[in-house]
Amino acid sequence: MSKSHVDISVNDSPFSESPVVPTLLARDKKISFRCYKGVKCFNACCSNIDITLTPYDIIRLKNRLDVDSGQFLQEYTVPFEFEKDGIAGVKMKPVEGGTACRFMTEEGCSVYEDRPTACRYYPVGMVSMRKQDEYTDSNAYALVEEEHCLGHQEDRTLTIDEYREEQGLFDYDEYSRGWRQLILKKKSSGATIGKPSLRSRQLFFMACYNIDQFRTFVASDGFQQSFDIEEERMANILLDDVALMLFGFDFLKHVLFGEEQIKLKEGVMEQRLAKDRAILEQRINQKVAERNVDADIEPFDLS
Template identity: 60%
Template sequence: MSQPDVPFPQSPVVPTMVDGDHTIQFSCHKGISCWNACCSNIDISLTPYDIVRLKKHLGISSTEFLRDYTVPYEMEKDGMAGVKLRPIENGTACRFMQPEGCGVYADRPTACRYYPVALLSMRRQDEYVDRQSYAIVKEDHCKGHEVARSISVDDYRKEQGLPEYDELARGWRQLVLKKKSSGPTIGTPSLKSRQLFFMASYDIDTFHSFVESEAFSRLFAMTDDERTLILADDVELLQFSFRFLRQVLFGEQSIALNEEAAKERLESWKARQIEIEREAAEKRAKLDEEMAREGFNEEDSGLGVCDDDGASCARD
């Protein structure tokens, strides 16, 4: 089984893994001595559904929200980007924190709803579905664990409105897990793939414009009614974006292509492969020429030739 995707990767606290029927003792309420303490030093990763809820709450576009309220981070080296809430300027506190509590409480992020529980999503390499487990995190500043109130993890999730949040972000979590568990068999995603992942995952308003575009219509064989239904609601569009990414990143066909456009893309890909081979041959010829001038041959040097991005090398 792959390693769990722990939401607190830099936390010094080692979480205890449990199942949904595990009982915790916890309560967070105004008047407790640690009120707002966890909001004073944040490290909050956002799901795509978190962004949809928060941008609507603030009455701004997803593009504006990403620019003004978030910072990107690498979920894995040279891989897909995640998004975290940006704290206050020159500080660590959440920008939505108020003396009376969270200023966006009705639409607070998944990580905030879960605390002090954390969702761990795992997937075996030979499986197509993810498995859910949970972690209990106890930090010194949190006094909620000292309150005599018992509740199961499953009931706590329901109380915090998490089943909806988890279900609507599940397609995205599966994408992330699939990429991580695939490892080098998929390879390092290209810049274009990383940009598509970021747009389709987080910038739902830009993705909306993309689906509306003539270029999208030329490529994908969708009826006007199908596209209208998807574009009418951000949540529907978000679920469609996960299908789109599975098709683009992993070749899992669920959106029909226009035959002519698909043929054009195939021809374009073939032409690009020929161009890559030509460039590699030119580089090899240039290297051979330079080595000959210096009195070396390939056997002496042990050198091979790599392509532009260094993804593959050849040696005779």
């Protein structure tokens, strides 16, 4: 792949450990594949999982299980970091002491209608890319052929796009595009902005993965008093998980990359600057006092 590209694989598991660089394919490329209960390898891929979850995956699964996002994250996932970019990711937690998916049964997936993006894509992998001199991102695909998978031997041919449609991936991809763009932005900026602060990493994790906690944050007085959001839009954001998730992507672009995605209320910036100024003055004066500076020296004033 050209060095002018930055990429992230949504279902990164087969490629991260493989020394072979996958050949990227267009969406009209035809593949031979079929997975069903009668195939001899049925459930083999679910017996040894490495599933990265997207924000939309988490919404679908936590609603399917009727738990809030905090409980879902605690019970069903483990956090990880995308390479060394300081960007948090979430993986599905396997069964205790094993590698199998907790939702695997003899009949197949017990949450099939709400299964994650990576499960829907397999054996196809999607790679999102963005050239450093371009604003928009693009997608390509790769075919994963593992020895245990016999689905490639089935007598059925379809294009990658036809397979994506069959697996219900169009909505999944569209809803998680903002999340992929955030990761691409951080990867492409690299050392330019350095590793995000602890506060920034916490905001990213909350807005992307802990959607119910993010709802409480957005509904707080501090947030409401700071951002100028139309009443109708705010009501929709607070009621709808997907709308809140998409708003969260805009919020993170605003906070992490300085993109003016959300309008501040009049006077908020001036108030923040005044508050920062007062805090800085207080810290300076505290340092002066701690060093036992001559009593004749007056407190420091930035004005």
